[in-house]
Amino acid sequence: MTLSNTTLESQEFHEDISEYVAELQLHMTLQARNLVPSLQEKPAVEESRQQLLSETQANIEKLVSRQEIWACRL
Numbered sequence: 001m002t003l004s005n006t007t008l009e010s011q012e013f014h015e016d017i018s019e020y021v022a023e024l025q026l027h028m029t030l031q032a033r034n035l036v037p038s039l040q041e042k043p044a045v046e047e048s049r050q051q052l053l054s055e056t057q058a059n060i061e062k063l064v065s066r067q068e069i070w071a072c073r074l
Helices: 002-035 039-073
Strands: none
Touching: none
C-alpha cells in the first residue's frame, strides 16, 4: 500500500511540476512578444540604423578634417 501511494504522489507531483513549467513557458513567450519588436517594425529599425550610421560618418569626417587643419597649422 505504501509503495503504491508513494508512486501515486510522485506522479501527481510530476504532473503539477509539468503544468507549472508549461504555464511558465507560456507566460515567458507572451512577455517576449511584448519586449521584442515585431518584424513589421523592421523598416523603422533599418531607418534608425541608417541615420545613426550617417551621423557617425559625419562626425568622423568632421574630426578628421579638424585634425588636418591642426596638422597644417603646426
